[in-house]
Each structure stands twice: as structure tokens, then as C-alpha cells.
Amino acid sequence: MGATNIALEKPPTEQKKLSLISFSGDFDKLVATFTLATGAAAIGYEVNIFFTFWGLDAIKKKQGRAFVGKGFLGKLFGFFMGGLKSAPVSRLNFLGLSPKIFRYLMRSKNVATLEELVEAAKVLEINLYACEMAMHILGLEKTDFIHEVKGVLGVATFLEISEGGRTIFI
Amino acid sequence: MATYQLDITREHCPMTFVKTKIQLSKLSTGDILEVLLTEGEPLENVPKSSTEQGFKVLEISHVEGAIHKVFIQK
Numbered sequence: 001m002g003a004t005n006i007a008l009e010k011p012p013t014e015q016k017k018l019s020l021i022s023f024s025g026d027f028d029k030l031v032a033t034f035t036l037a038t039g040a041a042a043i044g045y046e047v048n049i050f051f052t053f054w055g056l057d058a059i060k061k062k063q064g065r066a067f068v069g070k071g072f073l074g075k076l077f078g079f080f081m082g083g084l085k086s087a088p089v090s091r092l093n094f095l096g097l098s099p100k101i102f103r104y105l106m107r108s109k110n111v112a113t114l115e116e117l118v119e120a121a122k123v124l125e126i127n128l129y130a131c132e133m134a135m136h137i138l139g140l141e142k143t144d145f146i147h148e149v150k151g152v153l154g155v156a157t158f159l160e161i162s163e164g165g166r167t168i169f170i
Numbered sequence: 171m172a173t174y175q176l177d178i179t180r181e182h183c184p185m186t187f188v189k190t191k192i193q194l195s196k197l198s199t200g201d202i203l204e205v206l207l208t209e210g211e212p213l214e215n216v217p218k219s220s221t222e223q224g225f226k227v228l229e230i231s232h233v234e235g236a237i238h239k240v241f242i243q244k
Contacts, residue, residue: 039184042191043219112185120188 017046017165019158024170025054025081026090027099027114033058033170034117041124046165049121050158052131056138057081058118059128059145074139081138084114122148127161129153171200178207178216179237186212187219190242194225197244202228209236216240 018040022033033049041047051059060083062068069078089098106113112120121128128149130142135152142152153161176193178186190205197203207213217227220242228241 035184038188042184042187043215044223109182110180111182112188117184120185120192123192124188 015044015046016040017048017162019048019050019162019165019167021158021167021169022049022051022055022058023053024090025057025087027087027102028089028091029170030055030058030084030087031114031117034114034121035112036168036170037126038117038120038124041121041126046127047124048127048129048158048161050129050131050153050162052134054081056130056134056140056145057087058084059130059149060084060140061144061146068140068144070139070141077138078140084118087114122146129158129161171202172198173202173204176203176205178205178212181212183211186216190216190220191223194220194242194244199244201244203242203244205240205242206233207238207240209238213238213240217242 018036020033020037022030024030037047037049060068063083063085065079065082065086067075067079069075086096087099088096089102092098103113128146130140130145130149130152132152132154135141142149174193174197176189178189181189186207190203194203205216207216213230217230217240220240221227226243228243230241231239233239
């Protein structure tokens with residue numbers, strides 16, 4: 001066991017920032033979102049995720065299919081959209097069989113599952129935000145989301161918080 | 171000052187970084203984390219990102235094969 005002394009001392013640099021717009025509620029795209037987010041947070045980035053439209057499914061308290069939302073159409077959409085556990089894959093979904101296969105493959109190959117990534121995002125204190133406009137359309141309220149959701153935002157505030165960093169739309 | 175161990179040799183991106191970061195956040199200032207990791211991205215980037223976040227990489231030693239140990243002080 002040979003030891004090598006490595007001089008890696010360097011003062012901490014200014015904090016970098018990554019902002020993700022999570023538009024798609026697809027399982028595979030959510031895995032991409034949370035992989036980027038947790039990886040960036042773990043190496044010292046400030047990370048913001050702005051959930052809009054289908055992306056809102058990822059932060060619902062009820063992770064399965066539930067009549068979440070206001071009004072008949074809101075509740076109906078809420079049911080068909082579901083939550084994190086009912087997210088479909090973007091290709092070859094096979095009526096919901098594929099996400100189950102992916103979860104099995106990820107577990108068996110020791111790759112973090114979507115649920116583990118979301119839990120890591122909470123521990124790493126990633127800033128989670130919900131889109132006010134999409135919530136209004138779907139009749140969703142902040143109380144329908146997990147308590148880690150920091151706030152409900154519009155475009156102007158999102159642009160303000162993401163300024164000076166990189167922004168990715170998924 | 172205490173020493174803690176973390177084995178991320180079986181982990182994949184991003185959990186290599188995530189587990190290191192979470193473990194480091196639980197430590198007190200001065201504590202040392204010995205991280206067992208593999209060559210490639212973990213060996214290249216765990217010491218680098220730890221340094222960038224203000225932690226001190228004391229030593230990197232080769233254990234066996236593709237496995238290395240990084241000593242990080244909080």
C-alpha cells in the first residue's frame with residue numbers, strides 16, 4: 001500500500017449554481033433531473049429545481065394515483081397524472097411495465113433509484129420550487145406537495161434565482 | 171478529532187459524490203473521513219470537489235487493484 005502525498009489545498013471558490021426546469025414528469029427524465037441535481041449539490045453547487053406542468057407530479061405528497069386537485073377536471077387529471085411512483089418512461093412504457101423493470105435493473109446494478117435520488121435531494125437541501133401557473137391550471141395547492149418544496153414561483157422569480165448560473169430544461 | 175470510514179467502491183454517479191458529501195456534513199471540524207473509492211471519475215473528482223468545498227485532502231493512497239483511499243479532513 002504505497003502512500004502519495006497530494007497537495008490539493010486550495011481556498012474554496014465562489015459557489016457555482018445550477019437551475020433545472022423539470023417540465024417532463026417522465027420517469028427517465030426525472031432520473032436525469034435528480035441525478036444532475038444531486039451530483040451538482042454534492043460537489044458544492046447551489047441547486048434549484050423549478051417543477052412545472054407534468055414535472056409537478058414528482059413533488060406530490062401522494063406518490064401513486066390519487067384524485068389530487070380542485071374541480072372535476074383537476075381531480076381527473078390529477079388521477080391520470082399520478083405521482084412519483086406512477087411516472088411513465090418516455091419511450092417503450094408498455095402500459096407502466098417499463099418503470100418497474102427500470103427500478104428492478106437500477107436496484108440490481110446498485111444504481112440509485114428515482115426515490116433514492118429524491119431523498120438525497122432533500123438531504124442535500126436542494127431548493128425545490130413549484131410553478132404557480134401550472135398549479136393554478138391543475139387546481140393544485142402548495143399543501144398537495146412534499147413539505148420540502150420551498151416556494152411557489154412565477155417566471156420572474158425563477159429568472160432572478162437562476163441568474164448567474166446554468167439553467168437546463170428537462 | 172475522530173476518524174470515519176466510507177466505502178463507495180460499489181456506488182455509481184452521482185451517489186459517489188452524494189454519499190461523500192452527506193458523510194462529510196455529519197463530521198465535526200478536524201474529523202477525518204477515509205473514503206475507499208475506485209479509479210476513474212470517483213478518484214479524479216471526489217478529492218477535487220472536496221478541496222473546492224473547503225475540505226482538506228491529506229493523502230491519497232493506493233490500496234489494491236483499482237481501489238484507492240482518500241483521507242479528507244473537515
